Amino acid sequence: xxxxxxxxxxxxxxxxxxxxxxxxxxxxxxxxxxxxxxxxxxxxxxxxxxxxxxxxxxxxxxxxxxxxxxxxxxxxxxxxxxxxxxxxxxxxxxxxxxxxxxxxxxxxxxxxxxxxxxxxxxxxxxxxxxxxxxxxxxxxxxxxxxxxxxxxxxxxxxxxxxxxxxxxxxxxxxxxxxxxxxxxxxxxxxxxxxxxxxxxxxxxxxxxxxxxxxxxxxxxxxxxxxxxxxxxxxxxxxxxxxxxxxxxxxxxxxxxxxxxxxxxxxxxxxxxxxxxxxxxxxxxxxxxxxxxxxxxxxxxxxxxxxxxxxxxxxxxxxxxxxxxxxxxxxxxxxxxxxxxxxxxxxxxxxxxxxxxxxxxxxxx
Ligand code: NAD
Ligand code: IPM
Ligand code: MN
Numbered sequence: 001x002x003x004x005x006x007x008x009x010x011x012x013x014x015x016x017x018x019x020x021x022x023x024x025x026x027x028x029x030x031x032x033x034x035x036x037x038x039x040x041x042x043x044x045x046x047x048x049x050x051x052x053x054x055x056x057x058x059x060x061x062x063x064x065x066x067x068x069x070x071x072x073x074x075x076x077x078x079x080x081x082x083x084x085x086x087x088x089x090x091x092x093x094x095x096x097x098x099x100x101x102x103x104x105x106x107x108x109x110x111x112x113x114x115x116x117x118x119x120x121x122x123x124x125x126x127x128x129x130x131x132x133x134x135x136x137x138x139x140x141x142x143x144x145x146x147x148x149x150x151x152x153x154x155x156x157x158x159x160x161x162x163x164x165x166x167x168x169x170x171x172x173x174x175x176x177x178x179x180x181x182x183x184x185x186x187x188x189x190x191x192x193x194x195x196x197x198x199x200x201x202x203x204x205x206x207x208x209x210x211x212x213x214x215x216x217x218x219x220x221x222x223x224x225x226x227x228x229x230x231x232x233x234x235x236x237x238x239x240x241x242x243x244x245x246x247x248x249x250x251x252x253x254x255x256x257x258x259x260x261x262x263x264x265x266x267x268x269x270x271x272x273x274x275x276x277x278x279x280x281x282x283x284x285x286x287x288x289x290x291x292x293x294x295x296x297x298x299x300x301x302x303x304x305x306x307x308x309x310x311x312x313x314x315x316x317x318x319x320x321x322x323x324x325x326x327x328x329x330x331x332x333x334x335x336x337x338x339x340x341x342x343x344x345x346x347x348x349x350x351x352x353x354x355x356x357x358x359x360x361x362x363x364x
Contacts, residue, residue, distance in 0.1 A: 002035045003310055006066035008059065011045040011079075011088055012283025013293040013346075014072025020295035020350030021070060021302040024322075027354050028306075028315050031361055039066070043095065044074025044088035044283075054091030060098060063276075068309040069095075070302060071278040076285040088283075095276065097137050101268035102168070103175040104136040104247065105304070106280055108234075108254035108264060113327040116338040117259035120231065125257050131183065131239045132254060133176040134247025136268055138168045141244045162198045164243065169202050171271070173209035176241035180216045186238035188219045190226045190246055202243065227253055251280050260335040262294025265301035267308050275309055277301040291345045294333040296323055299353055318360060325356035 007022065009015040022038065029036045041059040048054045054074070063069050074088035084090065095101075110118065110128040118125045143161030151157050173189075180187040189206040191199035203220055210218040221229070223246045229236060230250065234257050242250060255261040264280035279297030287293055300323060307316035326349065332341040333349050344352070 002037050003067045004037050004039060004065065005305070006059075006063045006069045007038050007040045008043040008063075008069060008071045009040070009046070010043050010072040010074040010092075010283065011076045012073055012285045012288035014044075014046075014074070014283055016288075016291060016293055016346050017279065017295040017298040018070065018072040020346060020353075021298040023350050024299050024319060024353055024357070025070075025302050027357055028318070031357075032315060034306075034310075034312065034315065043071065043091045045076050045079045047091055048079060048082070048086060048088065054086060054088050055094040055098075059091075060095075063095060063099065068274060068305050069276040070298075070305060071276050072298065073279065073281065073283040075283045076288070093141065096268060097142060099274070099276070100137060100270045101275055102135060102137045102172060102271075103269045104134040105179070105267045105269070105308075106132040106134060106247070106251040106254070106264060107304075108132065108251070108258050110258045111263070111324060111327050113324075114259035114263070114336055117332070117336040119256055120234075125234065128234055128257050130234065130237045130254060130257075131179055132247060132251050133172065133179060133239060133241040134251060135164075135168065135172040135241075135243050136247075137244075138164055139244035162196060162243075164198050164202060166201065166205055169205040170209055172241060173206050175269075176239055177209060177213040177216050180239040181213060184238040185216045186219070187216050188221055188226070188237055188240045190221050190223050190240055190242035190250065192223050192246075193220070194222060199243065206241070223250070226250060230254055230257070255280060260294060262297050262333065262335045263300070265297050265304050267301070267304040269308060273308050275305075277305040277309075291347065292334050293346050294335050295346050295350050296333075296353075299323060299350070318357060319353070322353045322356035322360065325359070326352040 009018040041062040074092050108130045115122040140162040143163040146160045191202045193200045193203040255264040261281040269275040303316040303319035306312040330341045331344045
C-alpha cells in the first residue's frame with residue numbers, strides 16, 4: 001500500500017534540514033519497501049513569495065490528501081514587516097487549525113553522548129526523558145477577539161484572548177493521560193490557575209479526567225515555577241501537559257537540556273493520529289544557507305511519523321538507533337559541538353545517519 005507524505009520545506013534552514021530527513025526516509029523506503037510517496041508543497045514565506053499567501057489552497061488540498069506531513073520551518077527577516085495575516089507563521093498556524101492537530105508531542109531526550117553539549121551540569125541532565133504535551137489549536141493563539149484598536153485618548157491598544165472550552169481541555173487531557181499510561185505514569189499539568197480563570201478551568205477539567213486514569217499520578221504546577229524547575233531539576237518530570245503558549249515556551253527551555261534546540265522533534269496529531277511532523281525549532285535565519293544547521297530534530301521527527309501515523313515502530317526505532325550511532329562517533333554539528341569533536345555540516349550529519357542505518361541493515 002502506498003502512503004503519501006506531503007513535504008513542506010518552508011523557509012530559512014527548512015529546505016536544508018528537510019533534505020536530510022528525506023535522505024533517511026528514502027533509504028528506508030527502498031531498503032524496507034515502505035511504499036512511501038513524497039509530494040512537495042509550498043508554505044510560509046516561500047509560499048507568500050510564489051503565490052501572495054502563506055498557505056495556498058493547493059497546499060491545503062495536498063495535506064488533506066496526504067497521510068502525513070513533514071515540515072521544515074517557516075519565517076524569516078524578509079517577511080517580518082508583513083501584515084500578521086500574511087506572515088509565514090500564519091501559514092503554519094492555519095494548517096494546524098485546518099487539520100485540527102490539537103495534540104502536540106515534544107519529547108526532550110538527552111542522548112548521553114551530548115551531556116557535555118548541554119549548558120547544564122551533566123548530572124542534572126543525564127538520563128533525561130520528558131514528554132511535553134502541548135495543546136495546539138486553541139488558547140491565546142486562536143482566541144477571539146484579537147487585534148489592534150485605537151482608544152478614545154488616541155492611544156493604540158493590542159489585545160488577544162485566552163480561551164479554552166471544557167471539550168478542548170478534555171481532549172488534550174486524554175491525550176496526555178494516555179501517553180503517561182505508557183511511560184512512568186506521572187503527569188504534571190502546568191497552568192496559571194492562581195491568576196487566570198481560563199486556566200482555573202484547565203486545572204478543574206484535568207483533575208476530573210484524571211479520575212478515569214487512577215494509575216497515573218496527576219500533579220499541578222504554576223507555569224513560572226515549572227520553567228524554573230525545568231532547569232533546576234528536570235528529571236522530576238515524566239509527562240507535562242499544558243496550553244498552547246506555555247507549551248511553546250517550555251519546550252524551547254526543555255530543548256536546551258538535551259544540548260540544543262536542533263535535537264528536539266515533534267508530532268502534531270489529530271484525533272486519528274494523522275499529523276504534521278516538524279522540528280521544534282524555527283527557520284534559524286541567522287544560519288540559513290550556511291549548511292551548518294543540525295538536521296537531527298527533523299530526522300527524529302521523521303521517525304515519529306513512522307511510529308505515530310504509519311505504525312512502523314521498528315523502522316522508527318532504527319532511525320533513532322542510527323542517530324545514536326552517529327552520535328557515538330566524534331562528529332557534531334556546530335550547535336552540539338564540544339571540545340575534541342569534529343565539526344561537520346548539515347549534509348555530513350545526514351550522511352552519518354545513513355551510514356549507521358546501512359551498517360545496521362548489513363548486520364541484520
Ligand atoms: P529559531 O528556533 O529559528 O532559532 C533560535 C536559535 O537557535 C538561532 O540562533 C538558530 O540559529 C538556532 N537554531 C535553531 N535551529 C537550529 C538547528 N537545527 N541547528 C542549529 N541551530 C539552530 O527561533 P527564532 O530565531 O526565534 O525564529 C526565527 C524564525 O523562525 C521566526 O520567523 C519564527 O517565527 C520562526 N519559527 C518557526 C517555527 C516553525 O516553523 N515551527 C518555530 C519557531 C520559530
Ligand atoms: C513552534 C513555533 C510556532 C508556534 C510559530 C512559528 C507559529 O514557535 O512551532 O514552536 O508558536 O507554535
Ligand atoms: Mn516555538
